[in-house]
Structures are given as C-alpha cells and as structure tokens.
Amino acid sequence: MSEIPEGWRQVKLGDMAQEVTVGHVGSMAREYSEGGVIFLRSQNVVPHGFDLTDVRYIPVEFHETLRKSSLRPGDVVTVRTGKPGATAVVPQEWTLANCADLVITRPGPSINAHWLSYFINSVVEGFVSSRLVGAVQQHFNVGAARDMDLLLPSLDEQRAIADVLGALDGKIVADRKLIETARKLAVLWLHGAASAPLADLVEHRRTSQDPAECDAGSVAHFSLPAFDERQRPERVSPGEIKSAKFRITAPSVLISKLNPRFPRVWDVMDLPNVPSFASTEFLVLEPKYSSTSVLWAALNQPVVGHQLESMVAGTSGSHQRVKPADILKVQVADPRRLDSAIAERITNLARVVHNAREESETLAALRDTLLPRLMSGELRVKDAEAVVADAV
The missing domain is CATH 3.90.220.20 (DNA methylase specificity domains)
Structure with missing residues (x-):
C-alpha cells in the first residue's frame, strides 16, 4: 500500500467491525410470500444501491426465526456470488429486512457505514477479486471480508467523503425515479x-x-x-x-x-x-x-x-x-x-428518460473517478466538493 496520509491508519475490517457474518444459506423457494419482510438476494444488491426488480418477501413469523441473517438499518451488505464485492447500505426505512448469501457487516463506532460501502466498492477489482474462492462459482467469503485492509481516516473525514460521493449517488437515484415515472406515463398514454x-x-x-x-x-x-x-x-x-x-x-x-x-x-x-x-x-x-x-x-x-x-x-x-x-x-x-398530441407527449417523455440516463451515466463515471482517489487520500474532500458542485 502507498504512503498513509497523515491522521489515517491501516486496520483490518474484522478488528473494527462490530460483526461480520453471512446471510441465510439454504433453500428458500417454499418460504417466499406475496408481502411481508423484504428478503434480499445477490441480484438485489448493486454497487452503491439496490435493484428491487425481482425482490422477494418472507412472512414476519419466518423472519423472526432467521435472527442471524436479520438486517438492521445501517448494515453494510456485500455480494458473495454473482458479482462479488458489490456493496450497499441498508436504508433507514427498512426496519425489517432479511437476506440470503450476503456478507453482512455491522460497522463499529469508528466506521461510517456509507464510507465503508464506498471503500469496499472501490477495492472490488483489487482485494475482492484476489480473494475469490470456488472452482465453479466463485464467491467472496466472510473470512476474506474480515481480513480486508482499510485505510481509515477520522470518523469526521469518513462522513465528509461519504457526503461528497453521496451527493452524486443522490442525484443518480433521483434520475432513476424520474426515469421510472416518465416510462410509466409514456406507457399509460397508450x-x-x-x-x-x-x-x-x-x-x-x-x-x-x-x-x-x-x-x-x-x-x-x-x-x-x-x-x-x-x-x-x-x-x-x-x-x-x-x-x-x-x-x-x-x-x-x-x-x-x-x-x-x-x-x-x-x-x-x-x-x-x-x-x-x-x-x-x-x-x-x-x-x-x-x-x-x-x-x-x-x-x-x-x-x-x-x-x-x-x-x-x-x-x-x-x-x-x-x-x-x-x-x-x-x-x-x-x-x-393515435392523436398527434398524445404521440408528442410520449416522445417528450421518452426524451426525458433518455436525458436522465445520460446524466446518470456521467455522474456515475465522475463518482467512479473520484472514489479511489478519495479513499487513498490522494484527493481531499474540499477539492472533491468543488468538482461535485459543478456536476450537480
């Protein structure tokens, strides 16, 4: 690892986390329900967020039997198989949630959850890829997660880094909601x-x-x-x-x-x-x-x-x-x-979708450029804030 910035320290995730464990492992096909408690699987976790397109649910009663894999707001979840290393933070509104086959990290008092999520996503190509095991379907295991080296700034700086990157991700999320709303309206007009x-x-x-x-x-x-x-x-x-x-x-x-x-x-x-x-x-x-x-x-x-x-x-x-x-x-x-006015509305809505996707791609590219530089200390928060302010 390169020179450690002043005031930062190199630590192991396992030494700093309150807990690092794994989600439920076992057959679930018969346990799913139409509603109830959200049940995350590997395909539902993407870098910096969640894709709930095909999310599943389990009854509250069954959730209560899966204490080990129960999720709390602020937990950091990482994909083990599929796209190993993809990481996101369980949002505050998910007061009841559970998961299968994900690495669950409960940050200790010295770690900001959102900073940790950004950090893990930043080392997917390096640390995570080098720790994959399995001949047929490679996966990232709990032991490798605990052994992860963190380059840890102060808690205040962690929060500041997470806020800078979060401003970009917040705009990306807003674009995603705009895309979905515009898409639904365009379809509805027909x-x-x-x-x-x-x-x-x-x-x-x-x-x-x-x-x-x-x-x-x-x-x-x-x-x-x-x-x-x-x-x-x-x-x-x-x-x-x-x-x-x-x-x-x-x-x-x-x-x-x-x-x-x-x-x-x-x-x-x-x-x-x-x-x-x-x-x-x-x-x-x-x-x-x-x-x-x-x-x-x-x-x-x-x-x-x-x-x-x-x-x-x-x-x-x-x-x-x-x-x-x-x-x-x-x-x-x-x-x-079709009435020409309706056709024009649909075309305009589709242009909104197109433009929002272009903007999201630009913002994601900027985030991915800033991410490793912020995590290594090469780029400081004040300089990153100026770049982000121009983008959003």
Missing part, C-alpha cells in the same frame, strides 16, 4: 389504443456484419448485458466482439426474443457517432409511422408482454425464446390511429 399487427408498423432490419470488419476505432454494442445494466450501449473495440451482429443504421427499437417474462425493449432514438451493432437476441425494428418512442411505449404495454409469453418455445426458465415471426404477429397500439 392504454386502450386501437391496435394492429406489429409487422404492419415496422421495417424489420436483419443485415448482419462482423464488427471486426469495421474500419473504426470503436463501435457501439447494444447487448443484453448492456441493457440489463444501464440501457446504454457499450463502447468497445470492434475486435472484442467475436461474432456477427445486426447493424443499426437508423433510429430503431430493439426488442429481445429471449425470456419475454423479463421484457427488454430499447428505444434507440439517437444513434451513437460510431458504427452500431445489436445482439442477435434482439430484433431491430424501424418504425414506419411514428417516432421510435411511440413504438417503444407500444411494445412496453402489458398486453404485448402477455402475448409474447404465450408464444415462448423452450422449457428452461432461462432460455425461453419467441420466434421473430411470432413477435411480428403481436397486436400493438397503432400509431396511425
């Missing part, structure tokens, strides 16, 4: 609209190309993981993509044929300034009669999802697909019979 077969409303583009053949320094890759992570294409070297993909040459809507119970509909309203490629798990659809955003809202209608789920082929829960020809048969809202 409720009950007259419908037509999707094939009548789009051009289905199927031109494929090996990105490695592109004479470009980088390309935009619209992949399933990129959609799932932040709905922003990855910028990669053409040689990093190992197979042919669909070209995107005009504003389009991408819809995944994989696992329609988890709908993936991507509004590509603006093309990047580099060649763009879509995973072959997507259909590339150019709208004939509307903006991409109206088509995007139409394909996000629950009734469309129900139609697609009825068409799946394949028995594996993770590999169910809908044939492209069947997707093109679904009935969707017909923009030709």
